Amino acid sequence: MKRSNRQFLSIALTVIIFSALTPTLAQSATKKIPIRDITSSIPIQDASEIVGFARFQESLVLAGADTSEKSWVALINKDGSESWRVFPIVTGNGGDGFITALAVDAQGVIIAGLTQNELAITAPEGSAPNPDTTALASPAPTATPAATSSVPVANPDNVVALEKKPFRKDIRNLFAARIDLSGNIVNLFNQENIQAFIPRSIVASGSKFFIVGNEQQGESGSRGAIYPLTDDGFVKSFNYGSDRTIFTRAVAPNSKNLIVVGSSADTIAERKVVGKVDAIILTLSQSSGKISKIVRSNGAGATRSWDFASGNLLVSGTSRTKNSREAVVTSFTSQGNVAWTSRFPRSNNSIAAGNCVAISLTSDSSALPFTIKGPEIFLYTVNSKGERLQGFRLPGQQLISLANFGTKGCALLTRSAADGVRVTFL
Numbered sequence: 067m068k069r070s071n072r073q074f075l076s077i078a079l080t081v082i083i084f085s086a087l088t089p090t091l092a093q094s095a096t097k098k099i100p101i102r103d104i105t106s107s108i109p110i111q112d113a114s115e116i117v118g119f120a121r122f123q124e125s126l127v128l129a130g131a132d133t134s135e136k137s138w139v140a141l142i143n144k145d146g147s148e149s150w151r152v153f154p155i156v157t158g159n160g161g162d163g164f165i166t167a168l169a170v171d172a173q174g175v176i177i178a179g180l181t182q183n184e185l186a187i188t189a190p191e192g193s194a195p196n197p198d199t200t201a202l203a204s205p206a207p208t209a210t211p212a213a214t215s216s217v218p219v220a221n222p223d224n225v226v227a228l229e230k231k232p233f234r235k236d237i238r239n240l241f242a243a244r245i246d247l248s249g250n251i252v253n254l255f256n257q258e259n260i261q262a263f264i265p266r267s268i269v270a271s272g273s274k275f276f277i278v279g280n281e282q283q284g285e286s287g288s289r290g291a292i293y294p295l296t297d298d299g300f301v302k303s304f305n306y307g308s309d310r311t312i313f314t315r316a317v318a319p320n321s322k323n324l325i326v327v328g329s330s331a332d333t334i335a336e337r338k339v340v341g342k343v344d345a346i347i348l349t350l351s352q353s354s355g356k357i358s359k360i361v362r363s364n365g366a367g368a369t370r371s372w373d374f375a376s377g378n379l380l381v382s383g384t385s386r387t388k389n390s391r392e393a394v395v396t397s398f399t400s401q402g403n404v405a406w407t408s409r410f411p412r413s414n415n416s417i418a419a420g421n422c423v424a425i426s427l428t429s430d431s432s433a434l435p436f437t438i439k440g441p442e443i444f445l446y447t448v449n450s451k452g453e454r455l456q457g458f459r460l461p462g463q464q465l466i467s468l469a470n471f472g473t474k475g476c477a478l479l480t481r482s483a484a485d486g487v488r489v490t491f492l
Contacts, residue, residue, distance in 0.1 A: 067337045072202075072318075074287035075284070076141045083274075084216070087467055095308045097347070097457050099321035099457060099458060100458045100459070101458065101459045101460075101461060102458045102460050102465065102492075103489060104457065104460065104461075104472040104482075104485055104488060104490065106461070106490070107373070107488040107489055107490035107491075108142065108144075108145075108146040108479075108488060108489040108490075109146065109485070109486060109487070109488050110128065110130075110140075110142070110486070110488060111134040111487065112133060113128075113131075113132065113150070113177065113486065113487040114130070114131050114132060114135070114488060115129045115130050116128055116129070116130040116169070116466055116479065117130055117131075117133050117164070117165055117166055117167070118165065118166075118167060118168025118177070119130050119469055119479050120168060120169065120457065120469060121170070121345065121469045121470070121471055121477065122141065122170045122174075122175070124143070124144055124471075124474070125141055125142060125143050125144060125149070126141075126142045126144070126469070126477060126489060127139065127140070127141055127142075127168065127170050127175055128140050128142065128168075128403075128479075129162065129165045129168040129177060129336070129488075135155065136153050136155070136156050137154065137155050137156075137163065137164050137179070138151050138153050139151070139152050139154065139165065139168070139175060139177060139245060140152075141175075141197075141249065141488075144474075144491070149249070150248065150249030150250050151249070152245060152250075152251065154167065154177065154185065154243050154245075154251055154298075155179075155181055155185065155259025157251075158185035158186050158187070158243075158251070158254070159183060159185070159186060160181035160182065160183050160184070160185045160239070160241070161183045162181070162182045162183030162234075162236070162237060163179060163180055163181030163182060163239070163241075164179050164180060164181075165177050165178070165179040165265055166178060166179045166180065166264060166265045166266065166279075167179065167267050167268045167277060167279070167460075168268065168277065168280075169267070169268035169269060169270055170270075170271040171491055172193070172464060173244070173246065173247070174199045174243040174244065174245050174246045174247050174269055175244070175335040176238070176242065176243070176244055176245075176270070176275050176489070177242065177243050177268075178241065178243075178268060178277050179240075179241060179263070179265065180237045180238075180240060180241070180259065181235055181237060181239045181241055181304040182236050182238075182239065182258040182263075183239060184239050185198075185203075185241045185254055185256060187251050187253075187254050189451075202460045207334065209375075211468065212260070217315070221239075222373075225392065235300075237257060237259075238259050239256055239257075239259060240256070240257045240258070240263060240265075240293075240300075241254065241286060242254075242255045242260040242275070242277065242295050242300070243255070247275070248257050248398075249293065253297070254418070255295065255299045256415075257299070257300045257389070261266065261282075261291070261303075262281060262303075263279055263280070263281050263282075263286055263291055263293060263303075264279050264280055264281075264282065265277045265278070265279040265293070266279040266280065266313065266314055266315070267279075267280055267314065267315045267316060269315075269316040269317060269318050270318065271318035271321060271326065271352060271370055271425055273293060273296065274294060274295065274296055274320055274352065275294070275295040275296075276293070276294050276295070276297060276316060276318070276324055277291050277293040277359040278290075278292055278313050278314070278315065278316045278326060278354070279291055279293070279313060280311075280312055280313055281305055281318070282309070283309040284309060285431040286363075287308070287310060288309065288310070288311060288312050288331070289306060289307040289308060289309060289332075290305065290306040290312060290326070290328055291303055291304065291305040291312045291313065292304045292313075292316075292324070292326070292350075292352055292353070292355060293308070293313070298444065301346055304335055304350075304355030304460050305387075306329050306330075306348070306357075307332035307334055308332050309332070309341070309353045310330060310331035310332045310370070311328065311329070311331075311332045311334065312329050312330070312332040312375070313326055313327075313372055314327055314329075314371070314372065314373050314375075315328075315372075315373070316375070317375055317376065317377050317379070318352070319379075319400070321352070321359070322351065322352055322353075323349055323350065323351060323352060324349070324350050325347060325348070325349050325375070325379070326347070326348045326350065326371075326372065327343050327345070327346065327347050327372035327374075327375045327383075328345075328346055328372060329343050329344065329345055329346060329369075329370060329371035329372070329383075330343065330344055330346045331343045331344070331360075334346065334348070334357070334360060335348075335352040335357045336437075337360050337361070337457070339363055339364070340364035340365060341364035341365050341366065341368040341369070341370060342367055342368060342369045342473050343368075343369040343370060343371070343372035344362040344363060344364040344370055345362070345363040345364070345365075345371050345383055346360065346361065346362055346382070347361040347372065347373070347398065347402070347430075348360050349402075351358040351491060359402055360435050361398070361402045361478070363394075363396070364444075365375045365385060365387065366387075367388065368385075368387050368389050369384075369385070370383065370384065370385045370386075371383045371384055373417075373420055374419065374468075375419050376418065376419045376420050376470065377420075378397070378420065378457065379397065379398040379399070380394070380395070380396075380397045380398075380419075380420070380421075381396055381397075381398065381418065382395045382396075382399040382417055382418035382423070383416075384415065388486075389400045390411065391413065391415060392409050392410055392411045392413055392417070393409070393410040393413040393415055393425065393476040394407065394408070394409050394410070395408045395410075395418045395423055395452075396408075396470075397452060405452075406451055406452035407452070408423075408452055411423060413425065413426075414463065417465065417467060417468040418468070419468045419469055419470045419476070420470025420472070420476075421448050421449070421470065422445065422446075422468055422469075422470050422476035422492070423445070423446055423448060423466075424443055424444070424446070424465055424468045424474075424476075424477065424478055425444045425445075425447045426441070426442075426443055426464065426465045427441070427442040427443065427444055427445065441461075441463065441482075442459055442461045442466055443459070443460040443463050443464075443465050443478065443480060444457060444458075444459055444460075445457055445458060445460065445468075445475065445476060445478050447456075447475075456485045456492075457492075458492060460478065460480065460484075460490060462479035462482050463481070463482050463485070463488075464480060464481050464482060465478075465479075465480060466480055467479040467483045468480040471491070474491070475491055475492045476490050476491065476492040477490070477491055478490045478491075478492065485488045
């Protein structure tokens with residue numbers, strides 16, 4: 067696939083302005099925040115883009131594409147060694163296509179995405195650990211791509227897309243695949259993608275998986291959707307909103323409910339939009355898809371979105387008005403009330419996972435309690451009240467994603483022209 071056909075799914079590495087941090091950071095202006103040496107981090111080889119990043123025990127699972135535009139999934143140990151890397155679309159003869167979502171559980175990895183052709187499970191050697199990618203057979207010949215439709219594709223990595231690209235009519239197969247702990251594809255499901263559904267994330271709940279994403283509507287519309295998946299394949303899906311709703315992430319707080327976050331300018335469950343676009347949190351039934359609770363975070367004339375969520379109901383996203391923009395991190399109680407919130411004026415991105423928070427900085431951030439000369443990331447941890455505990459600065463890097471390692475700390479995924487894609491631990 068040519069890069070022009072994949073730009074709409076590339077990671078949006080937006081460099082942002084950061085001026086006023088949380089009160090605890092402002093009060094620590096006299097404290098020196100340590101700078102982490104990027105050379106001590108783990109390099110991710112042959113990664114032109116990353117679309118999935120998750121913790122698996124003491125290792126990391128990533129999904130992305132190499133410089134030849136082949137989608138891959140890899141298990142990388144904390145010391146930087148690679149246990150395996152597989153190419154599901156190439157070995158499954160899917161033609162053009164891409165992985166857009168990833169999740170892990172005790173049995174391994176589940177992925178979802180889109181292809182021209184139905185994927186097939188190949189012979190064992192086709193998905194062997196650490197394959198020599200130069201020896202992989204080329205995908206089966208496919209027809210010349212059809213003319214593009216006017217349906218845009220949502221960015222799958224839960225960040226605001228800078229530019230919308232049309233969706234190719236010939237990429238109409240929705241797939242989900244299970245990869246075991248040895249890197250072998252052991253289960254595979256295909257379904258005709260009638261609703262132009264784009265997976266953005268996956269959440270596991272017992273033996274079920276719920277693929278979270280958006281069904282494209284008309285020229286530029288989108289409605290949120292949940293596609294459940296069992297050992298028998300795809301089951302009845304659910305959709306929400308009409309044409310101005312976007313789902314980004316979900317968590318499963320128990321075996322009965324899902325909590326989904328995103329944004330909406332539609333009326334949902336009889337709750338109308340208050341701002342220009344509201345950030346939303348929906349609690350819905352895993353079995354019926356019925357909404358039991360909705361929380362709309364809004365502001366007068368504001369466009370808001372929750373882009374990331376973790377199991378402890380810590381969410382992060384953005385808020386924009388005509389004259390300002392800011393990143394927002396909020397912790398909610400199980401009743402949907404705000405436990406604490408941190409706002410970052412003149413910023414437009416932040417990522418929170420567990421007790422880890424990452425913010426992008428630029429040299430224009432004049433109100434910072436320290437001076438920087440270019441793109442930089444500030445990563446810190448918080449307690450249950452949202453107070454900053456510790457942190458460090460990572461200069462010259464652009465923020466991609468973040469994962470929480472519990473007692474092992476935070477894993478920060480970054481990119482730079484000089485260093486490529488790397489993972490740094492705090």
